[in-house]
Amino acid sequence: MKNLILGFSFVALFGAAQVCGCGVCQASAHTISFKTASINEPQEVTLKITGISCAGCSNHIHTALSKTIGIISDDVKYPGDIATVKYDASKISEKQIIAVIENAGYKAEILKDKVK
Numbered sequence: 316m317k318n319l320i321l322g323f324s325f326v327a328l329f330g331a332a333q334v335c336g337c338g339v340c341q342a343s344a345h346t347i348s349f350k351t352a353s354i355n356e357p358q359e360v361t362l363k364i365t366g367i368s369c370a371g372c373s374n375h376i377h378t379a380l381s382k383t384i385g386i387i388s389d390d391v392k393y394p395g396d397i398a399t400v401k402y403d404a405s406k407i408s409e410k411q412i413i414a415v416i417e418n419a420g421y422k423a424e425i426l427k428d429k430v431k
C-alpha cells in the first residue's frame with residue numbers, strides 16, 4: 316500500500332517538476348545520500364528546509380552541499396523537507412551550511428528537536 320502511494324506521488328512529482336522553477340528538477344529520487352569517509356569527529360545538524368517543491372530540489376540542495384568543503388555527508392529528504400548534514404566543525408559552521416542552502420534558493424532552519 317505504501318509503495319503504491321509512493322509510486323503515485325512519484326508520477327505526480329515528475330509532472331510537477333516542469334513548473335517548480337528551480338531549474339534542476341530531475342525527479343530522480345526522493346532521498347539522495349552522499350557519503351565520504353569522515354576525517355574528524357563529525358558534527359551533525361538537522362535542518363528544516365523550506366521551498367522544496369520536487370525531488371529535483373532536494374537533488375539541487377544535495378549537489379550544493381556535496382561541493383562544499385567541510386560537509387562530510389548530507390541526506391536531503393523529499394517529501395519531508397528535512398536535511399541531515401554531517402560536517403567538520405573545524406571547516407564549516409551551521410550558519411555557513413544554512414548559507415549554502417539559501418544560496419541554492421531555499422530556506423533552512425535548525426531543528427532543535429530531533430526525531431528519535
Ligand SMILES: [Cu+2]
Pocket residue numbers: 332335336337338339340367368369370371372373
Ligand atoms: Cu524542484
